[in-house]
Amino acid sequence: MDTEERVGAFRAYLKRIDHYNSAVALLHWDKRTYIPRKGVDARSEALGMLASEAHRLTVSDEMKGFLEDLLPLSADLDPITARALEQRKKDFDRSVKIPVERHEEFMVLTSKAEAVWEEARAQSDFSLFAPYLSRIVDMMREFADYWGYERHPYDALLDPYEPGMTVAILDPLFGDFRVRTTELLRRIEAAAPIDSAFLHRRFDPHKQRRFSEYILREMGYDLEAGRLDETAHPFETTIAFGDVRVTTRFVSDFLNSAVFGTIHEGGHALYEQNIADDLRGTLLHRGISMGIHESQSRFWENIVGRSSEFWERYFAPLQEIFPDELGDVDAQRFYRAVNVVGPSHIRVEADELTYNLHIMIRYEIEKGLLQGDIQVRELPGLWREKMREYLGIEPENDTVGVLQDVHWSGGDFGYFPSYALGNMYAAQFTRALERDQPAWREAVRSGRLAEPKEWFVTHVHRHGSMLDPADVLRAATGEELSSSALMEYLTTKYTALYAL
């Protein structure tokens, strides 16, 4: 077989994996939106089977053959095939380093652990979950050794979520940022509070849906290549090329939930909808990392969605949908209310500023567990201590403390930092956007959201997985990762808002 045929076979093989991934995504989407209660067990089984079939294809002898035959020829191949080979090789090596039986043990363990975590959280009893978490941490350390790392075992866990990310990068980045955030928070706490009580009036879910769909369209989300549905824990999912779905949640006594949840997921969706067509079916037709993905959702949710320019334009249509509920509110008051800052216990409900502090706590704990500096049994105490130190409050029980997140029960160590990185990337991208389009905030004020959107299409979206995160950032901004843009943005914003 000549090279061209071999490349064709490789591309066809990737397409097959892509179709499996598509099926898994749809089964999962349906499980979280429309599935009838009694169908859940069978669905979980089918999902497990299909996901492992898809995984099997990525580590098969056939894949190995493609990599052995074609990787040495990479320099002469088209750049998309070359990148696809590189990405498959990375994934292949990572997968085969874990002995099959250890991987299976891990799957069984985390599947049980998730159920135990739910029970522990419901009872607010960390001791139920602790033995499982200990075993998970042991396996994470074992896996880190299998995967290998240069300086810190946690590096091996960060890489799959954020290629190239290490403790050596994060420690100074997060350390400095945490201190300055805490200082800013103290100043805000000393300022006059902002009223946001009206956000908790009763808002008809049907009307909320209308506004959600409207705002998605305004953002440039293509509803012919996606849809909006309801779910308990909102998410964005790419089913396939031309099918990128958003979900949201309509809470009748809290308007922010759907408004900002929809904008957030819409930001993820814009990324996935605008990847270059020629990456279709290569497994490169996806966002490159969790951090870059989160930068897109956070840009729209916070930098655009929580800006005064945005509400100068979009408060009127919102008020038109809720004339009684928001009749006594104006754009400026609304803008201030959706930007209220204050320490709270639950990460997913935190404001734009304190959110990052919640991440710092998780980062420090994960790093310490991996290094062996922290023991699982110490977590509840450590959690309270760090909450007190960074946020100035202490959870009254573990349900709203150390047990609040699902991630650890699933073995998803290394994921949390992406959320804060997303905020930092977003601020850096915004600084570059401002450089390239100084009037972009005016565009937002006039409802020309296509202007900032197109900047992101050009500089971020279209690349899909062709470039690593640091390369996307460098190409778009000319900068390396830093927290300065985010800190500057937050300081400017809250100084004005709270008249600091």
Place this chain on the structure above:
Amino acid sequence: MDTEERVGAFRAYLKRIDHYNSAVALLHWDKRTYIPRKGVDARSEALGMLASEAHRLTVSDEMKGFLEDLLPLSADLDPITARALEQRKKDFDRSVKIPVERHEEFMVLTSKAEAVWEEARAQSDFSLFAPYLSRIVDMMREFADYWGYERHPYDALLDPYEPGMTVAILDPLFGDFRVRTTELLRRIEAAAPIDSAFLHRRFDPHKQRRFSEYILREMGYDLEAGRLDETAHPFETTIAFGDVRVTTRFVSDFLNSAVFGTIHEGGHALYEQNIADDLRGTLLHRGISMGIHESQSRFWENIVGRSSEFWERYFAPLQEIFPDELGDVDAQRFYRAVNVVGPSHIRVEADELTYNLHIMIRYEIEKGLLQGDIQVRELPGLWREKMREYLGIEPENDTVGVLQDVHWSGGDFGYFPSYALGNMYAAQFTRALERDQPAWREAVRSGRLAEPKEWFVTHVHRHGSMLDPADVLRAATGEELSSSALMEYLTTKYTALYAL
């Protein structure tokens, strides 16, 4: 490996196929309900790939190994495993008889033919479709030879839809029935017409949905193990154990469409929801044949849903939902209106009596094409001739004539008879129900629909695919297939309704 282990491996293998089928069913359901327009192409590709993966598992060397090892031991195995082996063997033999390259040619041909048929139907130009249909008929004849048959090539095509069905059974059954139906139709046409114009008033789709859901619940359809959605061409689909979905269509100026469409699909769904649990994951957890399946939908749609007892009970709730639209109508008038009989061109819109005549036309044409007595080019003329002879009307073009059904373009020869068989089975089951529960119609009048439903659960549903159609019929009724029950039912019904 001992027998027990081998059986365990076989059962696990079936479960894997079952999960593939489940994924295919969900991808298909979504394609017909919620998919965004731009996702359709990728979905079609994914469906094609997954369906052939599922098929590959049924004809693999692994399957062959199971059959070779375990079939000889069938007599000593549990009856479910033994039946599963028997069914897999039948399917395996059938599949391997067609050379792989011929099967692929067939898939390509029918995929093109379906698009050409759509175009031909839109243009009402049979000559566009004719060359494709000719090639499909040639391949059907070739396949019939590969599969083998004792007396008539059409027998080989009937069997997959209705195991055991042959031309030798159908010819006398349908011939006699056709003549008597035509006679009855002539008498009805001579009687005073029934007014049904009010069924074409404007009925709010949201209210139609409310009645559809209500009536499904009344029938005993478990909405926690299924759901109701909208689609263009309604269908029932089994996604998995505990997930049996119904779709319907709300036509704002024709109430019958959703009411009887929902009841029809609900009948299919009751069958699938009530198969014995221990058949789960064996591929036997499905209705046994198209004909038996159709008997369940037709029993509910026509024998129950178009009975006077049903509307004595359910007209009031319907009227409550449509107080303005149906304020001047009563139960008796409604009952009469939904039973109007008259010749029409489109099979899927035909009434309970003339529907079967539409089937007879298709049966005679398919049989003749397979035998070589009829040539494709003769079809438009033959169609008009048979329509005139049986129904007394002639289509003004091929769009509403020979081009109306999708079946032939997909190579689905042998399917049509199932619809008429369904009506015959349904009438025979009803006669047995009447024997076992003489007061069942009183139960319907009182809204105790669980009484007839439970009879079907016991005598039909629970068997799943454990018994062949003739065995289900014999066990439930003590009878062989015959048209007498249906003819008797129709004659009695219309004699009273039209005062013949």
